[in-house]
Amino acid sequence: MIRLPWAKTRCQTLEPSSAIDLRLLTRVIARVKLNRALRYRLYWKFLKQFNAVELIGWRIVTSSIILLCVIIYTKKLRNLLTALRDRKLRARVIFASIMLAINWTTYVWAVVHENVIETALGYFISPLFTMIIGFAVLRETMKAVHRAVIVFAVFAIVILTYSYGRPPYLALIIASSWSIYGYLKKQVPLSSLESLTAEVFALLIxxxxxxxxxxxxxxxVPNSATTIQWIFVLFTGLMTAIPLLLFGAASRRVRLSLLGPLQYFVPTFNFFLGWLAYNEKLDVTRLVGFAFVWFGLFILVTDSLRSSAKKIKTA
Known part of the structure; x- marks a missing residue:
């Protein structure tokens, strides 16, 4: 059984005998990611007549209502308020919420303005930005393979800049904001429910x-939305909270070596959705740029899996 993030008893690791659980959880994560990818694109496309910033405002307001109800029901509100007395923790939550707002706004703007493929690029290169944060901030050791990946990423950005006729700034904003957000989340000692609630409420005003x-x-929205569009707008909170909380719950039970490759599922889906469903431009030059990104990610994932295998053998 999958335990939700607010459950009193948490299982942090997956026992070797739980092969069925592993398959089940893998399916859960894949379905959550697929549903999230499909619904988010179609969802925001349906609301494309509205201003992206206004849609994010509705998303934050409706999410805050849902998360407040959940955190009160699970009796976690007092724990959250106590934790937020720490000034450093509050600062990290506020900074994380700013990165989340930048990521959401850029993503929605890109989708409604026919730039779905560029959002895919953003999430493809996000792990590379995370790697750079590890080297620059956490002083992690940079291996030769990491240098090679960074070189491939630079080549990709140069080629895509030539193809787009401009730097792929939407992808760069999405990648950098999501990577910084992920780094800050690791610095906040709160559960998925508590941290997401704090971040959304920091953006509420x-x-x-x-x-x-x-x-x-x-x-x-109030002056031009139809009844169906109003329903879509009001359900943006559910569309935000439920997938994030379910994925957070399931990911705690799955090994990182399995979870890592799954993070490329959504951008891959975005890529093909933008190309095949929305007929966005994908010329040879742009495809070469993406090929550099994919090859760099292949090297990165392969190195990560080898390192995980060595750790398991030596354990």
């Missing part, structure tokens, strides 16, 4: 201000 600012616009 700016989100409400944005909605008030957009209210008088003729093309705003």
């Amino acid at each position: 700016p989100a409400v201000a944005i909605l008030f600012w957009c209210f008088n616009r003729a093309d705003s």
